[in-house]
Amino acid sequence: MSGEFEAAGAIAEGGLWARAAEPNAGEATAQGHGKCLNCATVLTGPHCHQCGQAGHVHRSFSAFWHDILHGVLHFDGKFWNTLPLLVWKPGHLTRRYIHGERAKFISPMALFLFSIFMMFAVFSYVGSPGSADSAKDVVTADGVKVTGWREGMQAGMVRLEAQIEEKTKAMQALGENDPGAKALAAEVRELKAQVNGLSFATEGKARYPDVLNNGDGEDASQFDLGGEVDTGWEGFDRLVNKLAAKANKNPELLLYKLQSNGYKFAWLLIPLSIPFVWLATLGKRGHRFYDHAVFTTYSIAFMSLLFIVVTLASKFNIAPGFVTAAAVFYAPFHMYRQLRHAYGSSRVGAMLRLAVLLTCTIFVVTEFMMILVSLGLMG
Numbered sequence: 001m002s003g004e005f006e007a008a009g010a011i012a013e014g015g016l017w018a019r020a021a022e023p024n025a026g027e028a029t030a031q032g033h034g035k036c037l038n039c040a041t042v043l044t045g046p047h048c049h050q051c052g053q054a055g056h057v058h059r060s061f062s063a064f065w066h067d068i069l070h071g072v073l074h075f076d077g078k079f080w081n082t083l084p085l086l087v088w089k090p091g092h093l094t095r096r097y098i099h100g101e102r103a104k105f106i107s108p109m110a111l112f113l114f115s116i117f118m119m120f121a122v123f124s125y126v127g128s129p130g131s132a133d134s135a136k137d138v139v140t141a142d143g144v145k146v147t148g149w150r151e152g153m154q155a156g157m158v159r160l161e162a163q164i165e166e167k168t169k170a171m172q173a174l175g176e177n178d179p180g181a182k183a184l185a186a187e188v189r190e191l192k193a194q195v196n197g198l199s200f201a202t203e204g205k206a207r208y209p210d211v212l213n214n215g216d217g218e219d220a221s222q223f224d225l226g227g228e229v230d231t232g233w234e235g236f237d238r239l240v241n242k243l244a245a246k247a248n249k250n251p252e253l254l255l256y257k258l259q260s261n262g263y264k265f266a267w268l269l270i271p272l273s274i275p276f277v278w279l280a281t282l283g284k285r286g287h288r289f290y291d292h293a294v295f296t297t298y299s300i301a302f303m304s305l306l307f308i309v310v311t312l313a314s315k316f317n318i319a320p321g322f323v324t325a326a327a328v329f330y331a332p333f334h335m336y337r338q339l340r341h342a343y344g345s346s347r348v349g350a351m352l353r354l355a356v357l358l359t360c361t362i363f364v365v366t367e368f369m370m371i372l373v374s375l376g377l378m379g
Helices: 002-021 061-073 077-088 090-098 108-126 131-135 149-174 179-203 217-221 234-249 251-264 266-280 289-315 320-342 347-378
Strands: none
Touching: 077 090, 077 289, 090 289, 090 320, 108 251, 108 266, 108 289, 149 179, 251 266, 251 347, 266 289, 266 347, 289 320, 320 347
16 A cells, blocks of 8 residues: 555645645635735735735635645646646647746646656556566565565565575585585675665665675675776776676666656756757747746646656556557657747748757757766765
8 A cells, every 4th residue: 555655645745846836826716805814904806915815715624625635736727727738739838828828827847846746656656667567477475466666676575585595505505615605605695785776775775784895805896897998097987887887786776766866856857958949949039048948847747747648548458559659649749839839930840840859859868867877876
């Protein structure tokens, strides 16, 4: 049940962050009368112009749950104003928001934050793409079938522990001075190091602290890849080879760190993408970097929501092939429509700019992944 609670917590956290990014948006429709109940200012509209509190307050139990739904999930009229435009007319949404129609729409950053946390919640529940499929047929020593990335790692530790026990018994049967026993000891140490990597990812601690790198010559040498990277800078080569060896030794831990850092640093996609959006829209006068930021943030938010739909369709076997194919086709088409209507381009102009933007997207994703890998290896 930990996945369900983790997913619910992530959704709530995303809603709260989105609400913090967009606390006010002119949502009230009822007219206020009399004085503000908070500061006693005479009301001239649905909100107090002095402190901002709504003129009409509720004191019913149903209103309490409405406040939870409204404050946490941000589920109000703006959602229905924003989502249809984001899906089908993203360029109109971008242009209208830039030019001042903001009270009726969810802001780009609030939508981005909520979509990222929603994606984290979905992956926490169903497992990240690829991991669920690889773990769905894993059976533990007790004959229990497991799914999801965390359960898959735990099942992997069960298998490794069985190998450690088997090789330890064989080593003890040979005796300490036997050459075969020394080889088995090295294999046991390697298996324990792999268990440490998995236990770090799932439990936050090493199960075998005695095999952790303590800086002596023997342990330090295990990271020497024999000079696979040779740039002429000895210190840099040593660092790269050491990090590469760590990745090869515990790939599961690296994948876990990539996923974890991906949610934490997803915001980096925005500043990484803005210069390339500017490059793709060269020649369009009257647009500022703020406009490119709105374009980028809405686009990334939509791609996150689209990725969630594909993941859920695959998880619950709802026409996964069709949904995936439709998403692959619609993603660039969505970018084309946003480019054309947000920047007022012609069809041919939007197609040319789309080609540039798609090429730049490859560089942005590559750069983002390199940052995540670096953080994962150095963390």
